[in-house]
Each structure stands twice: as C-alpha cells, then as structure tokens.
Amino acid sequence: MTMVDRREVLRSIGGAIAAAALPYGTIVRAQENKVTVTSLGGRWEESIRQDFIPLFEKRTGAKVEVVLGGPSQWMSQIESQPNKPPISAIDNSETLAFKLMDRNMAVKLTPQAVPNLASTPDLFHKPWDDYAAMYMYAGAGFFYNKDKIKSPPKTWVEFFERTSKGEFGKSVSLPDIAYGWTPAFLWTFAKVLGGGLGKMDPAFDVLKKIRPYVVKFWANAGEIERMISSREVDIGVFWDGRIYSMIDAGARFLGFQRMNSDVLISGVASQVVKGGNEKLALAYVNTLLDPEPQLQYFKKINYAVTNSKVRYPASVKDRILPVELGLVAPYRDLAKVTPALLERWNEEIRF
Amino acid sequence: MQVTKAARTQPSGILVLPVVLFLATFYILPGVFVILMSIGHPPSFSLRTELITAANFERLFGSAYYLKVLVRTIALGFAVGIVTAVLAYPIAYYLVRSSSRFRSVMYFLTLIPMAVGMNMITLGWLVVLGRYGLINSMLLSIGIVREPLTMMYTWGAMIVGLTNVLFTFMALPIAAVLRTIDPSIEQAARNLGAGALRAFIFVTLPLSLEGVATGFLAVFMLSSGALVLPMLLGGQGETILPVLIWEQYSVANDRNFSAALAVVLLFFSLMVLLLQLHMTRMRRVLT
Numbered sequence: 001m002t003m004v005d006r007r008e009v010l011r012s013i014g015g016a017i018a019a020a021a022l023p024y025g026t027i028v029r030a031q032e033n034k035v036t037v038t039s040l041g042g043r044w045e046e047s048i049r050q051d052f053i054p055l056f057e058k059r060t061g062a063k064v065e066v067v068l069g070g071p072s073q074w075m076s077q078i079e080s081q082p083n084k085p086p087i088s089a090i091d092n093s094e095t096l097a098f099k100l101m102d103r104n105m106a107v108k109l110t111p112q113a114v115p116n117l118a119s120t121p122d123l124f125h126k127p128w129d130d131y132a133a134m135y136m137y138a139g140a141g142f143f144y145n146k147d148k149i150k151s152p153p154k155t156w157v158e159f160f161e162r163t164s165k166g167e168f169g170k171s172v173s174l175p176d177i178a179y180g181w182t183p184a185f186l187w188t189f190a191k192v193l194g195g196g197l198g199k200m201d202p203a204f205d206v207l208k209k210i211r212p213y214v215v216k217f218w219a220n221a222g223e224i225e226r227m228i229s230s231r232e233v234d235i236g237v238f239w240d241g242r243i244y245s246m247i248d249a250g251a252r253f254l255g256f257q258r259m260n261s262d263v264l265i266s267g268v269a270s271q272v273v274k275g276g277n278e279k280l281a282l283a284y285v286n287t288l289l290d291p292e293p294q295l296q297y298f299k300k301i302n303y304a305v306t307n308s309k310v311r312y313p314a315s316v317k318d319r320i321l322p323v324e325l326g327l328v329a330p331y332r333d334l335a336k337v338t339p340a341l342l343e344r345w346n347e348e349i350r351f
Numbered sequence: 352m353q354v355t356k357a358a359r360t361q362p363s364g365i366l367v368l369p370v371v372l373f374l375a376t377f378y379i380l381p382g383v384f385v386i387l388m389s390i391g392h393p394p395s396f397s398l399r400t401e402l403i404t405a406a407n408f409e410r411l412f413g414s415a416y417y418l419k420v421l422v423r424t425i426a427l428g429f430a431v432g433i434v435t436a437v438l439a440y441p442i443a444y445y446l447v448r449s450s451s452r453f454r455s456v457m458y459f460l461t462l463i464p465m466a467v468g469m470n471m472i473t474l475g476w477l478v479v480l481g482r483y484g485l486i487n488s489m490l491l492s493i494g495i496v497r498e499p500l501t502m503m504y505t506w507g508a509m510i511v512g513l514t515n516v517l518f519t520f521m522a523l524p525i526a527a528v529l530r531t532i533d534p535s536i537e538q539a540a541r542n543l544g545a546g547a548l549r550a551f552i553f554v555t556l557p558l559s560l561e562g563v564a565t566g567f568l569a570v571f572m573l574s575s576g577a578l579v580l581p582m583l584l585g586g587q588g589e590t591i592l593p594v595l596i597w598e599q600y601s602v603a604n605d606r607n608f609s610a611a612l613a614v615v616l617l618f619f620s621l622m623v624l625l626l627q628l629h630m631t632r633m634r635r636v637l638t
Contacts, residue, residue: 072601099604178582178598211587215482216504219582232482232503339603346416346595350587 035280036065037089038074043300051296056287062280071096071180078105078273088276089284093180094331095338097132097269106131107272113282116289116307121323124267124306127331132269135288136303138239139321140185140264142257145171145234152235152257156192159237163210171234172210173227176217177345181266183338184329185237188264197333200341204348211349228254239266241303244319248302258321265326267306382617388610407611417595417612424592425619427506428575431513432567435521438514439566443525444555448534465519473580476512477503480584504586512584513574520573521566528562529555561631568627572620592616 039048045068053064067074067086071093078085082105092100100106109130111118117125117133125133142159144152149168153159163172175182186203193202215233218224221242227233228246231253243256270288272281287293294305298312304320312320387393391404411417445451446458464472479485480502487499502508532555540550578593585591592612599609 070601072604096604176587178594178602180602182602214587216586223583226477230477230481230483335604339605342598342603346590350416350590 032277033061033280034063034065035088035277035284036067036086037281037284038067038069038087038091040070040091041068047297047300051293051300052284052287052290055290055293056284059287060280060283062283064284075099079103083275085273085276088273088278088281090271090273091268092132092271094127094184094266094269094329095180095335097128097271098332098335100271100273101128101131105274107274107278107282109133109272109282109285114286114289116286116291119291119309120289120306121308123265123323123326123328127328128269132271133285133289134267134269134306135294136297136301136305137265137267137321137326138241138303139258139326140188140237140266141240141243141259143228143236143238143243144255144257145231145253146255147253148234149255152255154257154260156189156259156262159235160189160193160206160210163213163235164206166213168213168235170213170215171232172213173215173218173224173233173236174207175224175237176219177342177349178219181264182345183334183341184264184266184331186341187329187334188262188327192262197330197337200337200344204344207349217349239303240319240321241301244302261325262327263321263325265321265328267303385610385613388607389614390611391607407608408615410608411611411615420590420592420595421615421619423589424575424616427509427513427581427591428571428623430510431517431574432521432570434510434514435517435570436525436563436567439518439521440525440559440563443522443529443562446522446526447529461519461522463519464516469516469577469580472516473512473583476508476515476584480508480511503584504589506585506589508584509581509589512580513577516577516580517570517573520569521563524566524569525559525562528559528565532558564627564630568624571623575620576616 037048039045045066048066053066056062056064067077071091074087074090075092075096078087078090078100082103085105090100097106109117109125109132114133117130120133120135124135124137142152148171153162162168175185177183186200187197189203189206190196190200193206195202216227218227218236221239224233224236224238225242225246228236228238229251240256240258243254247254247256270285272278272285289307291305291307291309291311294307295310295312297303298305298310302319389407391406392399392402411421442457442461446454446461477484481487482499482501482503484502486502487496490496491499536558537550537554540554541547545553575591576593577591578597581589581591582594585594593616596609596612596616599605599612603609
C-alpha cells in the first residue's frame with residue numbers, strides 16, 4: 001500500500017497555491033471586460049438572458065455574469081463587500097433602492113451615460129433622483145373567477161364593502177405582510193379610505209373587517225398563482241402581467257379588472273453599484289431601458305415596459321396601464337414605517 | 352503478545368483538521384456572527400462593546416405575540432415528534448423483525464420522503480388537501496359533504512405535512528436501535544410467560560427508547576426550523592418562528608432582531624438536545 005507522507009502533502013498544497021496565483025493577472029484583465037448583474041428567476045431570467053444580454057454583449061463586446069436571487073440577498077452581498085461589490089448592476093426593489101442610495105453606494109444615472117433615460121417617463125426614475133430607473137412596471141388590479149363572480153369591483157372601496165358583506169364568501173385573498181409590496185398595499189388601502197402614511201388605521205380596520213372572508217394572505221407570487229389555479233380563491237388583488245400570463249396560458253375561468261383609480265404600480269428599480277464595473281453597468285442599465293429588448297420582455301412576461309418609444313401590438317394595447325393612472329407609493333418614507341407595520345400586522349391581523 | 356509501535360500510535364489529529372476547518376468556517380463562525388448581530392453588534396472581528404444591547408431580546412420576550420409564536424413553534428416540534436414516533440415505530444419494527452418479501456418495498460417507501468424532499472411533498476399535500484383537492488373532490492362526489500372541507504392553512508395540515516416529510520428521520524434511528532436488540536431477549540420474556548404485548552412494553556420498548564429519542568430530536572429540530580411547508584400549509588394563526596425570522600430579515604430589514612429570533616430558536620433546539628443526551632446517559636447508568 002502506498003503511504004502518503006507529510007512532505008508530499010505540503011509539496012502538493014504549495015504547488016496548488018502557486019498554480020492558482022499564476023493566472024491572477026489574466027483573471028484581473030478578464031474581469032475588466034465582464035459585468036455582474038442580477039435577475040429574478042424563471043421567465044424573468046429567460047428574458048434577461050435572451051432579450052437584454054445579447055444586445056448588450058453585441059454593443060459592448062463585454063460578457064455578463066448573472067446572479068439569481070432577490071433584492072434582499074443581493075443587497076446583503078453588496079453590503080458585505082462595499083469596497084469591491086460583487087454585483088455591478090442590481091435589479092433592486094423600490095424600497096431597497098433608497099437604502100443603497102443612503103449608503104452612498106449608488107451611481108447617478110445621467111442622460112449622457114444612459115441615453116435611453118431621455119425616453120423613459122419621469123415617474124420611473126425621478127422618485128429616486130435618477131439613482132435608479134424602472135424598465136418595467138406592473139399595475140395592481142382585481143383577479144376574479146368569472147364562473148363565480150359576474151360583476152367584479154372597480155374600486156378598492158367597492159371591493160372592501162362587498163367583501164365585508166360576505167358577497168364573495170370565504171374565497172378572498174390579499175397579500176401577507178411577508179410579501180415585499182404589502183406595505184405599499186397597506187398605504188394604498190389607507191389612502192383610499194381617508195388615511196395615509198401617518199394614519200394607517202383605516203387599512204388595518206378594513207383588513208380586520210374582511211379577515212373572516214380571507215382564505216389566506218399569500219406570501220409570494222407563486223403561492224397566489226397556485227391558489228388561483230386550484231380555485232382556492234375566487235377574488236383578490238394581484239399584478240396585471242401575472243394574471244394576463246395565466247389567462248394566456250389557458251386559465252379561461254380567470255378575469256382581470258383594472259381599477260378606475262388609485263392603481264398601485266410596482267416595478268424593478270435598476271441601479272448601478274458604486275465600486276463595481278460602473279462603466280459597463282451603466283451600459284447595461286441603458287440596455288434595460290432600450291425599447292427593442294423591452295418589447296420582447298413584454299411579450300414574454302406581460303408586464304408593461306417604461307420606454308415611451310415601445311410600440312405594443314394592437315391586440316394587447318388594452319392591457320397596458322396608462323402611466324398617468326399609476327400610483328407610486330412613497331417608498332422611502334414607507335421603508336421607515338415598515339417595521340412598525342410588520343409589528344402591527346402580527347398583533348392585529350395574525351394574533 | 353507484543354503490541355507493535357503502529358498499533359500503539361493514535362491517529363493523527365491532522366486527519367480531522369479538514370472537517371474542523373470546514374465546520375469552523377461555515378458553521379461556527381457564522382453562528383458567532385448571528386449571536387453578535389442578535390445583541391446589536393455588526394458581524395465583524397473587532398469588538399465594539401458600546402454597540403452591544405439586549406434590546407432585541409427585550410423586545411422579543413416583552414411581546415405577547417412573539418412569546419405565543421415561540422410557544423407555538425416548540426409545540427409544533429413536539430406534536431410532529433410525537434405523531435411521527437407513533438407512526439414510525441411500527442414501521443421500523445416491521446422493517447427489522449419481519450422476514451416478509453415486502454420488507455424491501457416497505458424500506459423503499461420509508462426512504463421516499465427523504466428522497467423526494469420537503470418542497471415536492473408540500474406541493475403534493477396542497478393538491479390532496481385543497482379546496483377542490485383529492486379528498487374534497489371524493490367527499491363531494493360521494494355526497495358526504497355539500498361544501499368543501501377546510502383542511503388547508505390549518506395546524507393539522509402543517510402536522511400532516513411535516514410528519515410525512517420527516518418520517519424517515521424517525522423510522523431509521525428506531526430501526527437502527529431495534530436491530531441491536533437481540534431477539535432472543537424478547538423470546539426469553541415470552542418463554543417466561545409474558546404475552547407478546549407485555550414483552551414488547553416491558554422489554555423491547557425500553558431498550559429501543561434511545562432510537563426514539565434520537566429520532567425525536569431530529570424531527571423536533573427540523574420541524575421547529577421549517578420555513579417553506581409552514582408558510583404554504585399554515586394559515587395566519589399558525590405562524591411559527593422561522594417565518595418571522597425570514598420576515599424580519601427580508602421585509603422589515605431588521606437583521607439584528609431576525610438574528611435574536613434565530614438565537615432563541617437555536618437555544619430551544621439545544622435544550623432538547625441536552626435533554627435527550629441527559630436521558631440517554633441516565634438510561635445507560637440505570638441499565
């Protein structure tokens with residue numbers, strides 16, 4: 001039997017370290033022509049890789065590395081290495097985008113560095129002082145089971161009134177506080193019921209009133225889609241693009257009713273991270289705002305896109321929420337009160 | 352007989368060094384950082400005592416809601432442990448003592464939950480227990496019920512799902528200990544006049560408790576730390592600690608409080624471990 005002695009082990013370890021150090025110069029040079037970006041999973045990733053990245057690579061000659069996950073995870077990665085962030089361009093949440101700005105780790109997007117900003121309406125980048133820009137947006141509305149509900153509500157107030165009277169039975173679903181956009185929904189509920197950011201009582205009061213008719217408050221998009229598909233729920237609120245995707249995939253029982261007013265908008269706030277490969281990241285964000293790949297993204301995901309030069313097919317124009325009807329929540333101020341909202345949800349809705 | 356030098360030589364500690372380094376880097380160090388975060392300190396190597404605070408634990412133990420969730424989490428662990436033990440023991444006994452040709456099939460079925468994984472099993476139970484799922488569809492079609500029964504988003508759904516997922520973690524340790532029990536001991540009890548049930552209760556069961564305790568510990572830790580299944584099968588009133596940990600981290604962005612919740616969960620898991628070790632040690636002393 002061959003015995004391995006200590007000297008041989010140390011020799012091989014030393015050799016491995018030396019071998020690893022050798023191409024270091026090559027690795028550094030290669031990284032200058034590579035940018036690390038983020039993407040959500042599933043069809044989102046598919047669109048990023050098939051619609052945006054090829055155009056970016058063609059224009060810049062650079063390579064893209066995609067980190068899958070979610071904003072919280074990406075922010076943790078960035079904050080753990082602030083001097084040399086592992087991510088150069090992040091698809092952030094509206095709230096965490098402010099956090100990156102407040103940490104002085106976001107690069108301002110200028111029309112010179114991001115030319116497509118000029119054809120992106122102010123609504124999609126001014127809330128962040130141009131430190132972030134949305135390339136897509138979703139509008140909230142009511143999904144409903146057309147077999148059971150013939151006349152869906154058209155406003156939040158109507159929805160709450162009819163639900164609390166038991167008209168829909170115990171078949172309603174709304175987002176849980178675990179869902180990232182629920183604080184924005186709570187703000188919307190409060191706003192339409194006479195309250196606001198500093199007065200959220202109306203939102204919690206109405207939720208307590210309709211709670212007996214709620215099957216479950218859903219915690220993520222996959223959960224509510226499953227609940228809708230399996231007819232666990234007959235009515236609730238969700239994003240237009242997701243519902244339209246389900247309808248196009250064959251859910252003929254499903255309907256979507258756009259609200260007449262106070263349509264909450266959500267989207268991805270793309271940012272360039274300071275200290276990363278800023279030049280390439282700015283070019284990448286510019287590609288995200290480009291009308292050509294944005295149209296392809298819309299065809300895959302069914303979410304509206306932000307570049308005003310995008311020409312939607314005539315057959316789906318009715319699905320696009322007019323920008324002027326959209327309502328953007330005050331995410332920066334909302335972030336400050338979210339911990340308190342979470343506590344209140346636990347005490348009053350869950351307890 | 353002479354003992355050779357090779358036989359007297361103890362294995363070098365260098366053999367376990369890779370595992371120790373791995374555990375230290377990816378298990379112990381992150382755990383230390385989580386504890387630091389729970390007392391208000393950022394995860395860094397330089398200690399700043401002015402940042403240390405008990406505020407997160409004061410908030411946790413000062414809230415009736417969080418205490419309720421904590422009790423519910425521990426109760427869930429115990430409930431799943433007990434139910435799993437009751438269901439797994441007969442299966443484990445069959446696997447060890449039976450000479451039936453179906454034993455290998457039963458072995459395979461026992462291992463399936465571990466092979467399939469928690470997520471797939473959860474999705475399966477969503478289909479079975481759903482409003483128009485397998486059970487309700489059968490009951491409605493037969494006419495036993497007029498409206499679908501509410502089985503989903505309940506305490507029962509969580510226990511059923513977790514029992515299914517963690518069944519293997521209970522069955523295998525019990526089977527392993529049963530295998531060490533000499534069948535002739537049980538036969539001796541029978542020869543001395545004990546019936547089958549009496550022999551089991553007074554001979555086999557006490558000797559196999561170590562396996563039950565080991566399985567219970569694993570099931571308790573895994574069920575009280577489960578996230579996906581309780582989130583999908585549980586309802587508003589069934590929230591457990593791992594869900595709150597995730598929410599505090601991802602929604603409220605309060606990593607320090609999230610760490611405090613995690614430390615408390617870890618503490619109770621360690622308490623159950625110590626209890627199990629104590630019981631095992633006591634049993635060995637007594638026998």
